[in-house]
Amino acid sequence: xxxxxxVWIWLPGAREPVVCGRLWSEQDNLRFVYGRSYRAxxxxxxxxxxxxxxxxxxxxxxxxxxxPGPIADAAPDAWxxxxxxxxxxxxxxxxxxxxxxxxxxxxxxxxxxxxxxRYRPSDTAPATLEELLxxxxxxxxxxxxxxxxAAALEHGTSIGGARPKATxxxxxxxxxxxxxxxxxxxxxxxxxxxxxxLARRCGIRTAETSLANVAGKDTLLxxxxxxxxxxxxHLRRRLMLSALSLLDLDDTEARLASYPQLAELLxxxxxxxxxxxxxxxxxxxxxxxxxxxxxxxxxxxxxxxGRWLRLTPAYDLSPMPRVGQETAQAMEIGAFxxxxxxxxxxxxxxxxxxxxxxxxAIVDEVESNIAQHWRAEFQACDVPDIExxxxxxxxxxxxxxxxREN
Numbered sequence: 098x099x100x101x102x103x104v105w106i107w108l109p110g111a112r113e114p115v116v117c118g119r120l121w122s123e124q125d126n127l128r129f130v131y132g133r134s135y136r137a138x139x140x141x142x143x144x145x146x147x148x149x150x151x152x153x154x155x156x157x158x159x160x161x162x163x164x165p166g167p168i169a170d171a172a173p174d175a176w177x178x179x180x181x182x183x184x185x186x187x188x189x190x191x192x193x194x195x196x197x198x199x200x201x202x203x204x205x206x207x208x209x210x211x212x213x214x215r216y217r218p219s220d221t222a223p224a225t226l227e228e229l230l231x232x233x234x235x236x237x238x239x240x241x242x243x244x245x246x247a248a249a250l251e252h253g254t255s256i257g258g259a260r261p262k263a264t265x266x267x268x269x270x271x272x273x274x275x276x277x278x279x280x281x282x283x284x285x286x287x288x289x290x291x292x293x294x295l296a297r298r299c300g301i302r303t304a305e306t307s308l309a310n311v312a313g314k315d316t317l318l319x320x321x322x323x324x325x326x327x328x329x330x331h332l333r334r335r336l337m338l339s340a341l342s343l344l345d346l347d348d349t350e351a352r353l354a355s356y357p358q359l360a361e362l363l364x365x366x367x368x369x370x371x372x373x374x375x376x377x378x379x380x381x382x383x384x385x386x387x388x389x390x391x392x393x394x395x396x397x398x399x400x401x402x403g404r405w406l407r408l409t410p411a412y413d414l415s416p417m418p419r420v421g422q423e424t425a426q427a428m429e430i431g432a433f434x435x436x437x438x439x440x441x442x443x444x445x446x447x448x449x450x451x452x453x454x455x456x457x458a459i460v461d462e463v464e465s466n467i468a469q470h471w472r473a474e475f476q477a478c479d480v481p482d483i484e485x486x487x488x489x490x491x492x493x494x495x496x497x498x499x500x501r502e503n
Contacts, residue, residue, distance in 0.1 A: 099197040103213040104129070104168065107206040107334040108140055109402045110327075114206075116213050117144070120168065122193050125161045129168060130154070132213070142403025144168070144207075145338055146366050148345055158347065164192050166342030171207040173199045174257035174395070181254050183236050184247075202264045203255035205323055206334035224249035224265065226311045230276050233261035237279045257395065258413070260285075264321075271324035274309075275317040284480050286315040288488075289415040291471075291478040292387060298474070299383050299466045301376065302410045308478070322410050323400075336401045337409065340428075341394035354394035355429035356381045357448035364450055368405035371450055378442070378449040378456065380411055382463045384426060385437045386499065387471070388416040388492030393427035416492040423497055433503060439464075440503045460501075467494060 101121040105114040115138070118131040129149075135141050136151050143151050144167040156165050164172060173181065173195050181198050182188065190198070196209045201219035210216060224232075228249040235242050242250060252263040261276040277286050286308070293306045305320035323335045340359050341351060360377050364370035377397075384392045396413045399406040425435040431444035439460055446456035471493055475485050490496060 099191075099193050099211075102193060102197055102209040102211065105208045105210055105216055106144075106336070108142065109336070110333060112327075112329075112331045112333070114208060114216055117141070119213070120164075120193065120196075120209070122191065126157050127162065127164055127192060129156045129165050142336075142401075144336075145342060145401065146406065148342070160347060160349065162192060163347050164196075166345065166347070167338055168196075168207065169347070170337065170339045170342050170395075170398075171203050171205050171209075172196055173203070173255055175259040176262060177254050177256045180236060180250060183239075184242075184250055184254070198254065200251050200255040200264070202252070204257060204337060206336040219251075221251040222248040224252055224263075226265070226274060226309060226316060229253070229263040229265060229274055230311045230314060230316065233263065233276050234279060237261060271321040273319045273321060275319060276311075277314045277316070283484050283487075284315070285415065286317045287478045287480045288475070288484070289413075290317050291475040291480055292389065292414040292416055293411075294478070295387065295467065295471055295474045296380075296383055296411055296414055298470045299379065299463045301380055301383060302408075303414070304410045304412045319412065337398050338401050338406070339395045340397035340399075343399065343406075344394060346394065351393050351395075351427070352435075353429075354427075357429070357431065357445045359394075359397065359428075360449040363399070363406060363408065366406045367399070368407055373399075373406075373408040374449045375451060375455075375459070376408055378446065378451060379459055379463060381426075381430060382439065382442050382460050383467075384414070385430070385439060385442060386464055386467055386494055387414070388419060388424070388488070388495060388498070389414050390417050390424060390426055390437065391415065396427075416488050418487055418491040419495055419497070422495075424495075437498055438500045438503070439498065440501050443501065464494070464499065 103116050104118045104120055106117040107114045116132055117135045118129055120129045143149050158165050201208050232246040232249040256262050261278055263274050265272050290306055290308050293303050296303050307318045309316045309318055323337050325333050327333050344354055360374040363373040367373040398409045424437045426437050429435055431441040433441040443456055
């Protein structure tokens, strides 16, 4: 059983990682401390602004068994954990075990190794999209995994979210493949693709996406924004922090996450806080108007270069039909909590650094662009007409969501 790991980090612009600290288990608690050699580096950066400053302090999560936020961001989430448990034929593991057993191609710029002196890259053989899909499908059906798919399954161990997915590269791009699920009852993948395209129409920076048909199944290919190849041809990784970590919350406290609080943090710590806070407001309004209620704090993130935060491109945008008139977003919106209405969005627009007039102008712009383009985008993505009809006013531009007065 793993009780200690060393945390390796790719510093901004670096080609190779360095050890930044040690993570260990002690009496049901997970503790982290920066290494002395790392603290002595002139280019050392803290894992998170203010929450984990450089020093000899030992950091411990508030709850037993939990990881400190920035480290938790690099851990596999529901799907990755499911893959590990299936692969190893085991039940729920300790948090440090999931870190030790997951692939190195995780989100962001951290990795975890047993050695403090020698970094060993994950040497999993590349897999085709069809192999990745077959491995995910085999897992979902709880069938025995053919030996030839063992390597393909590894590409799903490091990834977040609950739906089947895997990391891969096509030679030029670093991608996350999001597969259709065996339990899908509607065109989830195509709807997400259409929603991402629609967000761009509304002035929102989004991850680059495309659709692939793999063995007759829809697969959304999302270009990773935490990976880039430099002018010298070498890979660079970018450190990322989720809104959950930035707000100093854990998974059990996710319901406490707040758009206005995140906006205030961006205004203080982002390189262009005014720009990022305004874009966050735009994204919040878009989520309300398209019925994307899966906008929890892990679905918002920033880059962190040791000095400034920068809001990442938007990702994981998908409409969800309302069961009734009223619904709630996953994060607090304004004075009326998580109530998914434009009135609530406008109620605390000042915390985003916006005048009342500017906030209304953004709402008008987003609402107009959705009304003008959403059907065309969903049709262009071949979402079936019956599903488009189901989304109309139950998810997208629902009357209750558009309400501007409480």
